[in-house]
Amino acid sequence: MSDLTGTIIAAHGRHYLADADGALLQCVTRGKKTNVAVGDIVHLQKTSENQAVIERIADRSTLLYRSDQYKSKLLAANITRLFIVVATEPGFADDLVSRSLVAAEAAGIEAHIILNKVDVAELLPRARERAGLYGSLGYPVHELSARADPEHAVATLMPLLAGQSSIFIGQSGMGKSSLINLLVPDADIAVREISEALDTGKHTTTFTRLYWLPGGEEKSAIIDSPGFQEFGLYHLSEGMLERAFVEFKPYLGSCKYYNCRHLQEPQCAVLDAVAAGKIARYRHELYGQLLHESAQTLY
């Protein structure tokens, strides 16, 4: 009876939408559970033609989340790649980019940076230099312009998306929607369908949703998430944090104290690397801030 499997393609409050072999089903969880994320594979019990109850969530390969002091919020499940969209203008926040990278590392998700709006020539050198900091840490940086050269943008991104389950995140105004619309030509129609099915009314752009990419033999998915202003990481433990800063890796294990927190301890290899300019100071400061956050959780 319940042997129906679907993928969660949108979440709005406690209402979910599942795609089961192309059929859209409105889903609810049993009880008050809200532990379902877009991208989850779920086992469903149909209750009517277009409604179902989520019986079980299949094991996840990855889980991306944000959190504040009080609770964590699932962003997406089973993601293989995270694309952080930044642009020449408006200016982007390094704090948010780095927090997203840390979240990806902690979740075991490959992270890429997209530098959009490279047509804004006068702001390009500075933006390129700033994005280059992440490039030097090993994160691929892809320069493109959704507006001025859409063909190049699509040609750059399509191979990176093929066979993957990707999430696009970014601050408002970076051009994330423009990119999604290039990659998923029917995105507008899909969003309308989803918001009708979810009955979200006018809040059409405020929920996370998954699109299937057209073409190709392998199944590819893109998840679009609402633009954000903050990215809390209160849920990460100290041990996870030091490993989520990729540039710390060569120094871990070389501090005098085995339980060094790399904040003010003597003979700390990480602090030495900061002083020697081998680790960017703002990244180390963010590490300190995140350690502080991780000690504040109330759940």
Ligand SMILES: Nc1nc2c(ncn2[C@@H]2O[C@H](COP(=O)(O)OP(=O)(O)OP(=O)(O)O)[C@@H](O)[C@H]2O)c(=O)[nH]1
């Ligand atoms: N110059 C230039 N402008 C662009 C480019 N891509 C997008 N824009 C513009 O940037 C503005 C923001 O684009 P959106 O695609 O709405 O950005 P978004 O990141 O989805 O923003 P939210 O919808 O607020 O989350 C729009 O006015 C776009 O036309 C680009 O490559 N170059």
Ligand SMILES: [Zn+2]
């Ligand atoms: Zn140390």
